[in-house]
Structure formats: structure tokens, C-alpha cells
Amino acid sequence: MDPFTDGAQWRTSSYTQQQNCVEVADSPGRSAVRDTKHRMQATLHFPSAEWRAFLEEVKRDQL
Template sequence: MQPEASDLPWRTSSFSGNGASCVEVAITEAVIKVRDTKDRAAATLTFRPDEWEAFLAGVRHGEFDLVKSPDPC
């Protein structure tokens, strides 16, 4: 049985500023959960540890970097 979301150790990145428009992550031995700080009662995304590690590897390698549009001028 998975713990209730309110019982998890939620963390927000230190890069998130005031934390009002960010995501929080709760990491347990069995699952990693992600939720929106603006609506903590809404559904959470749930990942297995191997899925989370694959996501983090992609982030570290720039796979999710925003693509800047060419200047139209």
C-alpha cells in the first residue's frame, strides 16, 4: 500500500524561487511522486525509481531544454 500524499516528504527545488508556480517531488523507496504546488490536492504523477532515473538522465543531457525560436527579424 502506498502512503497518502499528505504523509510524504515533499521537496521543492531551490531554483524555484518562492515555490508558487513549481512542482514538488516526494521520493520514497518504492515510488517517486510529482505534484503541482498550485494545486496540491490534484492528482500526482507517479514514477518507478528506474523511470525517474531515466528522466533525470535526460534532463542532465539537455533532452528537455527549451528550444529557442529563431529571431524573426
């Protein structure tokens, strides 16, 4: 059990057309990511600032 993700409000990208994506949950200072096909498996946790920086790089097509 993960106290951060228990009861978390997960969301998928607005670009997701199928269940072949990741889901993200946010809390103050932290973001968690999980696979939509394997929701009960491990989640990845990142400081929110790092997650935002990653998303900005993806949006600029830098990764």
C-alpha cells in the same frame, strides 16, 4: 486519499524561486510528483528508476 502521499516529505527544486514548480516525494522504489499550486489535486507516480532517468535527460538538456 493516497497512502503513498499521505504524510510524504515533499521537496521542491533548489532552482525554484517562486511557487511555480512541482514538488517530488520519494519512497523506496517510487516517486510522486505534484503541482505546487494545486497540491490537493492528483499526483503522478513513477518507478524511481524512470524518474531518475527523466531527470538525467533534463540535466543533459535532451528533452
